[in-house]
Amino acid sequence: MRTLTIYHLGRMDYTAAWNWQRRIASQRSAGKIGDTLLLVEHPPTITLGSKAHPDHLLVPVEQLAMQGVTVVRCDRGGGV
Structure with a gap:
């Protein structure tokens, strides 16, 4: 079992x-x-995969941080 x-x-x-x-x-x-x-x-999080570029975000990272959203670069495939 x-x-x-x-x-x-x-x-x-x-x-x-x-x-x-x-x-x-x-x-x-x-x-x-x-x-x-x-x-x-x-908590609210946006992941940037291996093919993502920071300019793919429609809102600046600093503004997201002020709204309590974390941006994390990770090892998964794909974009934002």
Whole structure:
């Protein structure tokens, strides 16, 4: 029988959750842990993927920050 470990992380900064996810994925790939599901909510966040350019944002980063929106460059594919 397979088991699934579920972590309910609540509301967490995108980068902090991303670090959790990478750590869990590394452990899972190494066979150190079983299947795992992370449940998390992020504050307003815009991610810039590997093909994104800052000029793809329609609003300056500084203005987004004043509105409580975080912009994070990440390693996923795609744009904004």
